[in-house]
Amino acid sequence: MKVTVIGAGNGGAAAAVELTLAGHDVALHGRSAATVEPFLRNGIRYEGVFGEGRVTPSRITSDLKEAIENSDVAVVTLPTFALGSVARDLHRAGWDARRPVVLNPGHTGGAFEFDTAFREVSPTIPPIAEFATLAYVARKPAPDAINITGRARKLRGAALKGGDAAMEAATVLFPGSYDCGDVVASDLCNVNMVVHPPGAMLGASWVEATGGDFTFYVQGLTSGVVRVMEELDRERIAVGKAFGHDLPTVIGEMKAIGTVPSDAEEGDYRAIAAGEANKRIKAPDSLGHRYFTEDFTHGLVPFLVLAEIAGVETRTTRALVDLHGAMVAGLPKPAPRDARSMGLVGATMASLRARLGK
Numbered sequence: 001m002k003v004t005v006i007g008a009g010n011g012g013a014a015a016a017v018e019l020t021l022a023g024h025d026v027a028l029h030g031r032s033a034a035t036v037e038p039f040l041r042n043g044i045r046y047e048g049v050f051g052e053g054r055v056t057p058s059r060i061t062s063d064l065k066e067a068i069e070n071s072d073v074a075v076v077t078l079p080t081f082a083l084g085s086v087a088r089d090l091h092r093a094g095w096d097a098r099r100p101v102v103l104n105p106g107h108t109g110g111a112f113e114f115d116t117a118f119r120e121v122s123p124t125i126p127p128i129a130e131f132a133t134l135a136y137v138a139r140k141p142a143p144d145a146i147n148i149t150g151r152a153r154k155l156r157g158a159a160l161k162g163g164d165a166a167m168e169a170a171t172v173l174f175p176g177s178y179d180c181g182d183v184v185a186s187d188l189c190n191v192n193m194v195v196h197p198p199g200a201m202l203g204a205s206w207v208e209a210t211g212g213d214f215t216f217y218v219q220g221l222t223s224g225v226v227r228v229m230e231e232l233d234r235e236r237i238a239v240g241k242a243f244g245h246d247l248p249t250v251i252g253e254m255k256a257i258g259t260v261p262s263d264a265e266e267g268d269y270r271a272i273a274a275g276e277a278n279k280r281i282k283a284p285d286s287l288g289h290r291y292f293t294e295d296f297t298h299g300l301v302p303f304l305v306l307a308e309i310a311g312v313e314t315r316t317t318r319a320l321v322d323l324h325g326a327m328v329a330g331l332p333k334p335a336p337r338d339a340r341s342m343g344l345v346g347a348t349m350a351s352l353r354a355r356l357g358k
C-alpha cells in the first residue's frame with residue numbers, strides 16, 4: 001500500500017520502520033524540517049523488536065502536500081492533542097473523503113475529535129479508524145534513530161460510522177490489530193489514561209524535585225498509587241458497562257497487548273512494573289511531559305464526557321482532573337479534548353449510538 005505516516009516522533013518513526021520493512025511504499029511526514037532532516041540524511045536507524053538496521057522510506061518531508069501525494073491511506077501517529085489541527089491541515093493539503101485515515105493512536109475520543117475537526121472545514125469526511133493505543137513502545141535515542149522495545153500483539157481498533165475502509169486498511173497495515181466493533185469501546189481501552197495519571201499526580205512533587213530521575217513503574221507504582229489506579233479502572237469499567245461493554249481490567253488489556261506478563265492476574269496492577277518494555281521507563285521529567293499534558297486533558301477529560309453521557313459517577317477521575325487543573329494553572333498546555341471538540345455537546349446515549357452507526 002502507498003501509505004503516509006504523519007508524525008516523525010517516536011511512534012511515527014517506528015511505524016515508518018515497520019511499514020517499510022513490510023514492503024509498503026511509505027512517505028514520512030514531520031512538521032519540522034529539523035526533525036526530518038536527520039532521517040533524510042541517514043534513513044531511519046532502528047533497533048529492538050524488528051532487529052537492527054536502517055530503512056529509507058520512499059519520501060521523507062516536512063511538506064504535507066508532498067507527503068500525501070498519491071497516498072492510499074494516512075496513518076496519524078502523533079501526540080493526540082495534535083489530531084484536530086492535523087485534520088484541518090490534511091483537508092487544506094488536499095486529502096479527500098475517499099482516502100482512509102488511521103489514528104495510531106486515537107486514545108480516548110480521537111476519532112470523534114478528528115471527525116469533528118474535519119467536518120468544520122469540509123462537507124465530506126474520510127473513513128476514520130482509531131487504535132486505543134500506539135502500536136509500539138518506542139523512544140528515539142538519537143535524532144536519526146528509533147529504539148522499538150515493544151510492538152502490540154493485539155491492538156484494539158474501531159471505526160466511526162462510514163469508516164470501514166479505514167479499519168480494513170488498519171488491519172492490513174498493522175497485523176494483530178482488530179475491529180472491536182465500537183469506537184466507545186476503543187476509547188475506553190486507552191491504557192495510558194489509567195496507567196499514567198495516578199502515578200503522575202501522586203508523584204508530581206518527586207517529578208519536580210528530581211526532574212523525573214526515577215523509574216515510573218518499578219519505583220513509582222507504590223501501593224497507594226495502585227489503589228488509586230484500581231479505583232480509576234473500576235470507574236472506566238463501570239462506564240463501559242453502561243455502554244453495554246464488558247471491558248477487561250487495564251491489566252487484562254495490557255496482557256492482550258503484550259506489555260504485562262501473560263501469567264499476570266487481571267487484578268494485579270503491580271504487574272505493570274514487571275512488563276519488559278515498562279521496566280526501564282523513566283518518570284516524566286516535568287509537568288509538561290505527555291503523561292501530564294496528554295493523559296489528563298486527552299484521556300481523562302474525554303473519558304468524563306463519555307461517563308456523563310452514560311450517567312455514571314466517576315469521583316476519582318473527577319478528582320484527578322480537578323487536581324491536575326489546579327496544578328498546571330497558568331502553565332502552557334493544549335486545550336482539552338472536551339464535548340465541544342468531540343462534537344458531543346448535549347449528546348445522549350441515543351445520539352451517540354447514531355453517530356457510531358449502532
Ligand SMILES: NC(=O)C1=CN([C@@H]2O[C@H](COP(=O)(O)OP(=O)(O)OC[C@H]3O[C@@H](n4cnc5c(N)ncnc54)[C@H](OP(=O)(O)O)[C@@H]3O)[C@@H](O)[C@H]2O)C=CC1
Nearest residue numbers: 008009010011012031032035078079080082134136137138
Ligand atoms: N512512545 C511510546 O512508547 C508510546 C506513545 N504513546 C502515544 O502515542 C502517541 C505518539 O507518541 P510519540 O510518538 O511517543 O510522541 P512524540 O513525543 O515522539 O511526538 C513528538 C512529535 O510530535 C510532533 N508534534 C507535536 N505536536 C504536534 C502538532 N501539533 N502537530 C504536528 N506535529 C506535532 C513533534 O514535532 P516536532 O518535531 O516539530 O516538535 C514531534 O516530532 C502519543 O499519543 C503517545 O501518548 C502510547 C504508548 C506508548
Ligand SMILES: CC(C)(CO)C(=O)C(=O)O
Nearest residue numbers: 137138191192195278281
Ligand atoms: C508504553 C506506555 C503505556 C508505558 O507507560 C507509554 O505510554 C510509554 O511508552 O511511556
